[in-house]
Amino acid sequence: MTPWTPARATLDDLGPFDCLTDGATCANGFALPRFTMATVRELTVALDDMDALYPGWNTLRVAGGVVEVWSYGEAVELCPPDADGLYSVGHGYWTWQIL
Structure with missing residues (x-):
C-alpha cells in the first residue's frame, strides 16, 4: 500500500476537492491525486455543471x-480503483494542482 497524505486539489477553476497524494507529479508538472468514490461523485457534479456551460x-x-x-461523447479514459481503492482521474493530462 502507498503511504498517502491527505490534501486538497484543484482542476483549473474547479475545487478544491479532497484527495490523497504521494507527492508525485507527471512529466508536465501537474499533480497526480487519488480520490475516494465520494470525492469522485463531487467531481462528477462539478464537471456536469461545466459541461452545461461548455x-x-x-x-x-x-x-x-x-x-x-x-469528452465530446466519447469515453477517453477508464479508471478502475487502485490497490488502495482510490481512483486516479485525468492523470497525466488534467491540470491538477495540490493546494
Missing part, C-alpha cells in the same frame, strides 16, 4: 465501480 467538457460516469472519463 458542451463537450469532460464528464465522468461510474459503471461497475470503474470511473469513465468522457
Whole structure:
C-alpha cells in the first residue's frame, strides 16, 4: 500500500476537492491525486455543471465501480480503483494542482 497524505486539489477553476497524494507529479508538472468514490461523485457534479456551460467538457460516469472519463461523447479514459481503492482521474493530462 502507498503511504498517502491527505490534501486538497484543484482542476483549473474547479475545487478544491479532497484527495490523497504521494507527492508525485507527471512529466508536465501537474499533480497526480487519488480520490475516494465520494470525492469522485463531487467531481462528477462539478464537471456536469461545466459541461452545461461548455458542451463537450469532460464528464465522468461510474459503471461497475470503474470511473469513465468522457469528452465530446466519447469515453477517453477508464479508471478502475487502485490497490488502495482510490481512483486516479485525468492523470497525466488534467491540470491538477495540490493546494
